[in-house]
Amino acid sequence: MTKKELKDFLDTKVLEYNNPKFIDSDPIQIPHLFTVKEDIEISAFLTATISWGNRKSIIKNATQMMELLDQAPYDFVMHHSDKDLEALKLFVHRTFNGDDFVQFIKSIKHIYTQHNGLESLFAKHAESNTLQPTIHQFKKIFFENEHLQRTQKHISDPYKNSAAKRINMFLRWMVRNDNTGVDFGIWKQLNPSQLSCPLDVHSGNVARKLGLLNRKQNDGKALFELDTALRKLDKTDPVKYDFALFGLGVFEGF
Template sequence: MNIPQLKEFLDLKVTTYNHPRFIESDPILIPHQFSKKEDIEISGFLTATISWGNRKSIITNAHKMMQMLDHAPYEFVMQHQKSDLEKLRSFVHRTFNEDDFIQFIKSMNHIYTQYGGLEAIFSKNTEEFSTQHAIHHFKKHFFEIEHLQRTQKHVSDPLRNSAAKRINMFLRWMVRNDNNGVDFGIWKTLSPAQLSCPLDVHSGNVARALGLLKRTQNDAKALAELDQALRKLDKDDPVKYDYALFGLGVFEDFSKTLNLKS
């Protein structure tokens, strides 16, 4: 396909998957339970953090997180006592355990107390066409309080060549207003034009099958390559194509189908 044909094809898939029915089977279901800005962003950040592995397991464990936070994540983050943190002791999702969960609550309290919240700190270091440096600085601030060294692995750093899939997905949720009620668009200090695609095995394989990506590793270099390709299709909202790439990979098994035909 040439670029106009590819854009037409992917725009159609965006329309198909950027739809409220997408919410039902996606981790974004969790922050959609809330209406207050801070509850949405905290529940979204925690859910995105554990968004690897089986999607049903992710959603189930994210629900458990919200239950442990009394379905009031912002209030819990800001007003918890030391004894309240003991309620989190039974949580585990793969390698993200109770100690990591407790550390995240403490670090988020620090972010809201010292920096005015998640939106403020991400906005502070965002470049004109990228949020990757902002993610790097966010991680530095997130762990500038006393913390467990092991927990650092649960916040990716693009400057260490990570694709930072989960944080980029979280930023898509917060920044992009899709007018379809899927992404929230509650952060007004950043633009969708600055966002990067949440690159994972599904979106990466489909992007390669479509000729949008040549690099074989799903790392920061691959993300930069994919960003450049998607910005040629839509410079104002390149990350909308995450819906197309992910949907084609997960729901249509597109890359395997294409390989069978070739």
């Protein structure tokens, strides 16, 4: 397949999967329940955090998260009492438990009160062609207040060679806007050209079959390789191809 044939093929698959029908089967449906910016970004961040494993289970447990936050995540984060936090301790999704949930609520509140919110924090340390350094800085700031050591494992660090799939997915949701109604595009301080593909087993396997990725592990080095290849196909919106790679892997068994 020539480069043009590959681009044409992937562009067709982007059109096929990057549309509102995608929402019904994807965890992105959770932040789509909300209309206020802060509610959208907090619900999206929490949903992305537990987005590993079975997608039905992710959606079910993210829905429970929102119920525990009284369907008002920003208000809960900013005005919760100690008693409110106790109710969260029953939550569990795989290795993310109620203590982690409580810690996340405390850390998110710290970001809104001390760092002007999630968007401002991610934008502060962004570089012109990548957001991986800002993810590293975000993790440091997220845990700069008193915290449980065990909870640190739930935020990946690209500087430790992680592909940081879940945070990159969250950033795609917040930054990218192509007017189809899937990704939100509510963060205006960042640009889609800075985004990295949420690399997972599905997108990684398809990327290898298409010759976009050679490295066998789905780690930070593989992400850099895949990002480089996708930017050659579309430097302004490289992660639109996440829809194509994921769709081919999950829905078509490519």
